[in-house]
Amino acid sequence: MSDYVRNLWYMAAWENEVPDHGVLARRLLDAPWAIYRLGDGSYAMLADRCPHRFVPLSRGKRVGDMLQCGYHGLGFGADGRCAHTPFATAVPDAQVATRPIVARHGALWFWPGDAALADPALIPDFSFVTDGAEVVCESLLMDAGYQFITDNLMDLSHAEFLHVETFGVNGSLFGGKHSVETDDTGGIWNKWDMVDAKAPEWAKPMLPPGTNTDQKMHIRWHAPASMALFIELTRDDTGQPLVPPMANPHIITPATATTSHYFYTREPGDAAKAMALKVFLEEDEPMIQAAEAGLDGQEFWAARPLILASDAGAVRVRRRLMQLRKREAAEPALQPA
Known part of the structure; x- marks a missing residue:
């Protein structure tokens, strides 16, 4: 059984990652792909391997x-079919694989399964990326599997220990109310609500001495690993927001079984960039890698992990993915060609 659910929308790239009049080469779900913008503003996604001598x-x-292949000049159209040969012969009857790909919310989404099922209406709502304040859309390649990164994001309690220097949540989660909900779009929400909680260290200068805060940290998941984090922070005495409500995408797409593309946004500026890289690469990534290494090749559930109450969101996500994989494995018609 494949580790990937195929009949879902995965994020391939931010639109701004595709060069004008050029091609973005990216490995996605263990295969190389070439992504480019067409003349009408839509996009094409072709297998990044010429069938003649197999060069990208x-x-x-x-x-x-x-x-047009840079080796012998064969040309392939957006439908994947060979459309040109520079030689005085018939155009070869050849084709490379393609995938449905559409632009939504500043991102490119591709469907690796049955193309007939690729309904853009199923793409999760990340409209806040383009409708809100100006943000910088970035990605990085993380040396970790997508399910372990998802575990990390769907259990926000780790911020109390792993992100002390960067977020400084200051123990507020310890007295918070934790809940997990499912919405009518198939999204799974992991919610932390804190009332009369100590302010994060970075917010203390905004408050009179002795004033506490009400906080919300809600993260939404859609299969396979498209997450959105929503944060609110207000004064507990007046209800006045200390900062505007925050919404951040955390969208993970497997490059391989052990590496993942991490798509996120940040505020403009060098300080915000350094902060994001510190959180993801210096704090999160080493711990996620340690968790994977700790299994020493053993399957996650076979290792009989201890389950805490705070794991409820991550556990529900893992179980949902297991159900989706089993369903596709049991229905050959859903398997991609």
Whole structure:
């Protein structure tokens, strides 16, 4: 049984990662792909391997809406079919794989399963990325599997220990109310609500001495690993927001079984960039890697993990993915060609 659910929308890239008149080469779900923008503003996603001598098409060049191989000049259209040969012979009857790909909320989403099922209405709502304040859309390649990164995000209690220097939540989660909910879109919500809690260290200068805060930290998950984090922080005495409500995407797409693309946004500026990289690469990544290494190749559930109440969101996500994988494995019609 594949570790990947195929009939879902996965994020391939931010739109701004695709070069103008160029090609973005990216490994996604263990395969190389070439992504480029067409003349009408839509996008194409082709398997990044010429069927002639197997070199990446992304090493070639764009000729209108066609990718021309840089080795022998064969050209492939957005539908994947060979459309051009520079030689005085018939165009070869050849085709490379393609995937449905659409732009939504500043991101590109692809469907690796049955193309007939690829309904853009099923793409999770990340409209806050383009509708809110100006943000910088970035990605990084994390040396960890997507399910372990998801575990980390769906259990926000780790912030009390792992992100002391960066977030400084200051013990507020210890007295908070924790709940897990499912919405009518299939989203799983992991919620922390804190009333009359100590302010995070960075927020203390905004408050009179002795004033506490009400806090909300809610994270939403859609399969396979598209998450959105919503944070609110207000004065407990007046209800006045200390900062505008925050919404951040945390969208994970497997590059391979052990590496993952991490798509996120941040505020403009060097300080915000340094903060994000510290959180993801210096705090989160080493601990997630240690968790994976601790299994020493053993399957997650076979290791009989101790389950805490705070794990409820992460556990529900893992079980949902197991159900989706089993359903696809049991229905051959859902398997991609």
